[in-house]
Amino acid sequence: MVATRPLRILVVDDDPAMVGAITALVGTEGHQVITAYDGLTAVRRFREERPDLVLLDLAMPGPDGFTVAGQIRAEGEAPIVVVTGESAEEAKVRAFAIGADDYLVKPFGRAELLARIGAVMRRAERAVGGLAATPASATSNLLEIGNLALDPGRHETRVEDRRLSLTPTEYRLLEVLVRAGGALVPHLRLARAGWPAEADPDPLWLKPHLARLRRKVDDAGGPAIVAIRGVGYRIEVDEET
Secondary structure (H helix, E strand, O other): OOOOOOOOOEEOOOHHHHHHHHHHHOOOOOOOOEOOOOOHHHHHHHHOOOOOOOOOOOOOOOOOOHHHHHHHHHHOOEEEEEEEOOOHHHHHHHHHHHHEEEEEEEEOOHHHHHHHHHHHHHHHHHHOOOOOOOOHOOOOOEEEEEEEEEOOOOOOEEEEEEOOOOOHHHHHHHHHHHHHOOOEEHHHHHHHHHHOOOOOOOOHHHHHHHHHHHHHHHOOEEEEEEEOOOOEEEEEEOOOO
C-alpha cells in the first residue's frame, strides 16, 4: 500500500504520453492527478491546488525543472520527486540541493514509482505530525536541547510554543543533530540521515537544506546550528542551561 490516504499529486512533464502513463499508474491507488506541461503552469497549479506531492520532470518549456523545484520549495513543504530521463550525477546533485526529496530516472516500473511515492509520503507525514493518533506512551520521550524540542512519537518540532514547519529531509537532519546533544555530527552521518534511501548520499546535498533549516530554527528563536568548516555541524548548547 502506497499511502494511508488518497493523494493529490501534481505531475509536471511536457510529454502528454508520460503524464498519461503516470496518471494511469497512480490512479490504480486512488490518487488524484493535477497536470502541468510547462514550468509556469506548474508553479501556478501548485499555488492554486496545494497538492500533497509533486512529480517533476527537469526538461520542459519555460522555466526548467530545477527552477520550478526551487520555486515550489519556496512556496511550501510538499515532497518533490524528480522524474526524469537525466541520469547524470550533476543533475541529481543539483536537484537535491534545490530541495528535491527523491530522484527517479526514466524508464521506471509501476512498482518502483509507487514505492518511491510511499516512501516520501511516509517521511513527510511523520515530519509534519501525520501520526497524530500515536499512543501517548510513544510520545513521552521528548528530545530537547535548549528551547528546541522534538517529539519522536508525533514527529513534531517546536521552539517553546511555536511549531516548526519542516520538510521531511529537514526533520531528519534536525533529529540527528538534536540526538547528538550538541556534539559534532560529521557531514557523512548527516547525509545518510537526510537521505536514507540513497546508498551513497553526497555530503554536497547538505548545505542548502541545512541553510533553510538553520533559518527556520533561528527565526523561531531556537538554538544556533553551527557549521564546522570541512567537518560537520552541531547545535550550540547554552552552558548555563
